[in-house]
Amino acid sequence: MFLMQKLARTRLLFVKRDVVAAATCTALVGCVLLFFLGVAVAAEQEGRCTGPSEVAVVYEDASELDAACRAVADVRGYFAGIGLEVPSKLAVHFADRAGADYKGHATAHGYFDPLRSLVVIYRLSDTEPWKQSWSPHLLGSFMRHEIVHLAVWEVLQGSSRQLRREWHEFIAYALQLDMMNPDLRQRILTAYADIDPAKDLAEINEFSYGMNPQVFAVMAFKTYRHRGAAEFVRRLLNAEIIPPPFSYPFAVQPHEVQR
Numbered sequence: 001m002f003l004m005q006k007l008a009r010t011r012l013l014f015v016k017r018d019v020v021a022a023a024t025c026t027a028l029v030g031c032v033l034l035f036f037l038g039v040a041v042a043a044e045q046e047g048r049c050t051g052p053s054e055v056a057v058v059y060e061d062a063s064e065l066d067a068a069c070r071a072v073a074d075v076r077g078y079f080a081g082i083g084l085e086v087p088s089k090l091a092v093h094f095a096d097r098a099g100a101d102y103k104g105h106a107t108a109h110g111y112f113d114p115l116r117s118l119v120v121i122y123r124l125s126d127t128e129p130w131k132q133s134w135s136p137h138l139l140g141s142f143m144r145h146e147i148v149h150l151a152v153w154e155v156l157q158g159s160s161r162q163l164r165r166e167w168h169e170f171i172a173y174a175l176q177l178d179m180m181n182p183d184l185r186q187r188i189l190t191a192y193a194d195i196d197p198a199k200d201l202a203e204i205n206e207f208s209y210g211m212n213p214q215v216f217a218v219m220a221f222k223t224y225r226h227r228g229a230a231e232f233v234r235r236l237l238n239a240e241i242i243p244p245p246f247s248y249p250f251a252v253q254p255h256e257v258q259r
């Protein structure tokens with residue numbers, strides 16, 4: 001009997017200890033969750049750029065808001081200069097990586113979503129584009145790249161003619177380098193001094209883009225400058241210049257390849 005009582009008491013003690021341990025554990029996990037939730041809520045905020053257009057920015061510190069507003073203003077100014085408009089309502093979100101809801105194509109630096117007039121830019125990158133270490137100037141330039149995509153997409157909406165993807169990239173990269181911090185651009189041009197402008201516009205094609213986007217970007221920028229810079233882009237977007245059709249050097253064309 002005594003033994004039975006002792007056993008029961010011991011088991012009760014164990015049960016009590018488990019309950020206390022479980023409660024402590026739950027409380028700890030709760031505290032940790034609350035802590036991170038608190039940090040996330042405190043860190044991320046939403047603001048707007050000053051001015052007539054509606055630019056919503058999700059950012060963590062004031063320098064990000066400032067960088068986003070300057071990027072939008074730069075692209076808007078560029079397009080106004082060639083008589084075209086950037087969507088008046090758009091959003092720029094800073095993020096650590098692509099959100100779980102994003103199913104499309106994201107680069108190492110961010111992406112744009114034309115259906116939501118949204119540009120998402122990643123704060124950090126583990127790549128070294130054009131052999132340059134990641135910096136606020138590079139981030140700002142990729143932000144402009146994505147905003148240019150959004151603007152081009154908007155301009156071509158309703159147009160009877162669409163540009164092929166590599167031409168979208170041509171314009172985004174050319175304008176990215178054009179609006180880039182001049183010292184950074186010079187370092188890139190020095191590192192890629194052996195890249196020449198395209199002699200023929202047929203050299204702008206999905207292969208030259210796909211094989212090496214960074215070389216393509218420099219080639220695009222040099223071609224753009226060589227052919228009249230902003231005026232060249234204006235004529236491209238107004239269908240005054242039609243990129244030549246590209247004839248594929250293979251019997252099976254890319255869209256026929258089974259993936």
Ligand SMILES: [Zn+2]
Nearest residue numbers: 145149169172
């Ligand atoms: Zn792009």
